[in-house]
Amino acid sequence: MKVTKLSSDYANKISELCNQELDQLYLLGTAYQSPKLSNYLKFICEEKLEEFYGVKDGDELVAVIQYRKPDSYLHINHMVVTSSHQGLGLGKKLLFWAFKQAELSNLDVSLDVDLINKKAFDWYLASGFKVASETKTSILDLKSQNPNTIVYHDKENLANFGFSNANIEGLEGLSFYFVEPNTLLLKNITKLENDTLDKLYDAVNGLLVVNSDALPENTLSASIYNKVMIGMVKPMN
Incomplete structure (x- = not known):
């Protein structure tokens, strides 16, 4: 399974994957809580406002990473792996893909993680990230x-x-x-x-x-x- 760029045709599948796997409280106050999420995803894909890459298992979209490039960073907004395919290294595959894109543009990589998600927090620390700020x-x-x-x-x-x-x-x-x-x-x-x-x-x-x-x-x-x-x-x- 390889990482491929996702076009706006995948907006509905990206929307379904995010709503299925991301905690709804985590999504509060963001466009990702909107019932019209697929419209939003299609728009930002078509306008190239943010980049979407994913991994497919046959015809099934099983992992997605979304990032943008503000100023001197490549910022990862969301990274999602479906429950049925977790533990197969797909998250690491997507993360290293983002690292490669950042290196090509000489950019640092940034992201936000919910501190209550200790597993993800520790995983990012082990992947070379350092704590830069805190928002409550x-x-x-x-x-x-x-x-x-x-x-x-x-x-x-x-x-x-x-x-x-x-x-x-x-x-x-x-x-x-x-x-x-x-x-x-x-x-x-x-x-x-x-x-x-x-x-x-x-x-x-x-x-x-x-x-x-x-x-x-x-x-x-x-x-x-x-x-x-x-x-x-x-x-x-």
């Missing part, structure tokens, strides 16, 4: 009886891909990234005061994804899910 994320479950209207700023994205930049009517100064179904990623807030959180609880019916460092201690302890994302870098020089 929490998810709050907001259940307003009378939710405020969500205002979508890019309705074309919402129609095509199921996600959009948005704000909440009546709440000034708060900007969100909205992902179907019913998930809001709060942007650009370094500190959330209790009165602002009270307004959010009154205004939103759904899930709120927020930087944990912005939350008061009492709210942090009430979050339904906490995770620490570790930014890792493998120097290729």
Whole structure:
């Protein structure tokens, strides 16, 4: 089984593999949670915004790696191997493929890994990565009886891909990234005061994804899910 570049024709299969193998909580606040994921994948494949490579077993797509090249890095967004083919070295095959692409462009390789996934964290350390940064994320479950209207700023994205930049009517100064179904990623807030959180609880019916460092201690302890994302870098020089 060899690594091959995947065209936009594989968007549905990539979508199915990601939704099947990636933890849904891990996907919260990203386009990967959208029910229109295949539309998004097809778009970024066709526009060559990100690269997709995969491994097939006959006609079955069994492993995928997705990366982009911002600035001086090759950044791995996702790497997925179907459960039935784990333990066969396919993850290492995809990772070494990415290393080769990075070397051709003289780029370091970066990725983020959920610290709770200790097996993956240790595997990346053993593969030559070093810890570069740490980001804490929490998810709050907001259940307003009378939710405020969500205002979508890019309705074309919402129609095509199921996600959009948005704000909440009546709440000034708060900007969100909205992902179907019913998930809001709060942007650009370094500190959330209790009165602002009270307004959010009154205004939103759904899930709120927020930087944990912005939350008061009492709210942090009430979050339904906490995770620490570790930014890792493998120097290729």
